Amino acid sequence: MTEKDKKEIKKKPKEQGSGTNPFSSLKGTGKDGKSKFNFYWIYGILFIILIGVQFIGLNDDGKQTNWRDLKLMLENNDVSKIILVNKEIAEIFIKSENLSKEMHKDIDDKSGFTKKTPHYYLNVGSVDKFEEDIEKAQYEIPESDKIYVDTENRHNWGAEILSWIFPIAILVGLWFFFMRMMNRGGGGGGGQIFNIGKSKAQVYDKKTSVNISFKDVAGLEEAKVEITEIVDFLKKPEKYTKLGGKIPRGVLLVGPPGTGKTLLAKSVAGEADVPFFSISGSDFVEMFVGVGASRVRDLFKQAKEKAPSIIFIDEIDAIGRARGKNQITGANDERENTLNQLLTEMDGFTPNSGVIILAATNRADILDKALMRAGRFDRQIHVELPDLEERKQIFEVHMKPLKLARNVKNDFLAKQTPGFSGADIANVCNESALIAARSNHKSITIQDFMDAIDRIIGGLEKKNKIISPNEKKVVAYHEAGHASISWLLEHAHPLVKVTIVPRGKALGAAWYLPEERQITTYDQMFDEMTAALGGRAAEQVIFGKISTGALNDLEKVTKQAYAMVSYFGLSKRIGNISYYDSTGQQEYSFNKPFSEKTAEAIDNEISRIVEEAYSRAIKTLEENKKGLEKLAALLLDKEVIFSDDLEAVFGKRPWGITKSLLEEMESGKTKDNNSKAKTKK
DSSP, rough: OOHHHHHHHHHHHOTTSSOTTGGGGGGEEOOTTTTOTTTHHHHHHHHHHHHHHTTGGGGGGGGEEEEHHHHHHHHTTTTEEEETTTTEEEEEEOOGTTSSSSGGTTTOOBBBBSSSSHHHHHHEEEEHHHHHHHHHHHHTTTGGGGGOEEEEEOOHHHHHHHHHHHHHHHHHHHHHHHHHHHTTTTTTTTGGSSSSTSSEEEEEESSSSSOGGGGGSOOHHHHHHHHHHHHHHHHHHHHTTOOOOOOEEESEEEOOSSSHHHHHHHHHHHOOOSOOEEEEGGGGGSTTTTHHHHHHHHHHHHHHHHHHHEEEEEETTHHHBOOOSSSSSSSHHHHHHHHHHHHHHSSSSSSOEEEEEEESSSSGBBOOOHSSTTTSSEEEEEEOOOOOOHHHHHHHHHHTOBHHHHHOOOOHHHTTOTTHHHHHHHHHHHHHHHHHHTOSSSSOOOOHHHHHHHHHHOOOEEEEEEHHHOHHHHHHHHHHHHHHHHHHHSSSSSSSEEEOBBBBBSSSSEEEEEOOOSSOOHHHHHHHHHTHHHHHHHHHHHHHHOOGGGHHHHHHHHHHHIIIIIIIIOTTTTTSOOOOOTGGGGGGGOSSSSHHHHHHHHHHHHHHHHHHHHHHHHHHHTTTHHHHHHHHHHHHHHHHEEHHHHHHHOOOOSOOOOOHHHHHGGOOOOTTTSSSSOOOO
């Protein structure tokens, strides 16, 4: 053997189980690759030993026989003695010189632990009858050779002691098992009963990296500045502490659904080089009393052990609702107990340094004041709906994995999606890809995106829905009324598209391009209300009667008029008074914040504003009745019309820029077969 071979043999690891350790098969493998002794094997071995000891000796009573064979043995003088044990079992011993006989050939002369074992045994029913039969069987045998029955009382101490010890051992073993499960948190389904007071937070650290960073969060520039400051403090604390500054203990992300609050928190988990605990507010709530507070304590205990760290509580309003607002529930409210524990952990007697709380909610108005004060949530970051520039950035992020046509531009799509959140824009991109695949397109076109926007706003088209010609005519004039007034009024939103193809629950729909403004005047709101009532006004002007098709319009107008009078103080009769409650306390109140006389005045004002808007809509349509009829006929013919069709009927809009949608689509007038109007025969 060469020296090289010897070195290779030395390098080879020993085969598993090849050692001399008798417990080598009882070992598992730990995380570090080393053998780890499995303690549960001890339980199994002890159980097997106990069962074995209990059943040892069952076969030491010899071979079972019957009275006929015993009688024959007695007549042949083969029996050396008979012992009646506990008046139940007769132990029969055969003379050693007679064991060679044919009838005893299967019997071996064997011994137990302490005494010689019998060769046969017989179950005895009656002791007196058994002794009498023994005497009769030996009637012809000489007196010196007769066998007499010896009685003996025995106690099976091992079995009796085991019958006491075995149940106790099982109980003790189960107790040890459950205690071990409690100490290590309880794994699997059986351990959930001991894990109920433990925190359910998911921990993200160096081992479980998050792939999302600040680069993946489009828009939200102001929010990212403050969040970046917290991440920077955790990475370079000396930059702030040397000036005497302290990092905020809590940061609350507030904003409408879908604006990216949770995504922003995920980016923090990806950027911060510290343990990140993520949990939902509903995870603290259980049916058992005290579980929520216990989970809060356990969560902060884990976070303090790994400090500096970040705790993120999503939908914190599940446990952070203001206390004492609901008069129906009792004083011992489990949610309030959980909130009290959270308040104590965030800023209580025990210092909580090194742990930063990050929370998100879209209902900040109902949160408890003690939770919102400085020292707990020091900062509130408002994550609002994206504006035009932010929508461009969000579209750019979500359009990266898509296969797009050359003429698709994110700035054009951003203009067509006012009021859309980041989640809505992601849904638009996904729906456009599905629509393009359904149409067998090689790439996603502008029209696919427009169809996706229509699908999300209005619902799925129902071209096969059965509508009578009269109903279709009413719908056409109804939608033409909306389109006409929105084109003719200064502050109404400019039209993008009108269709009488049923979509969702609506028999017709119109798409507008609302102006993005931060404040609204009375004239602007009144023009919008007039345009909303244009559908019913068109029915009145053309047919002289109205239908139920304006339900959605009436609901919208009534709510808007109520807000004008009760919230915004836009009514001269009610005055500069607002009954809006930003704290949410009126939600649980059975009383109105105004008197019955004021309520009557509010109702009268709402009715007056709505009726004035309706009269104005009728007057506007009567003055432009020919244009209305021409537009309705065009709708009946094509089923879908665009802003350039209105421009051809009413002329150019004198207010603002009315660049046609079709002028931006593919830099020319390109209508797909999907968007082309079908001529109704």
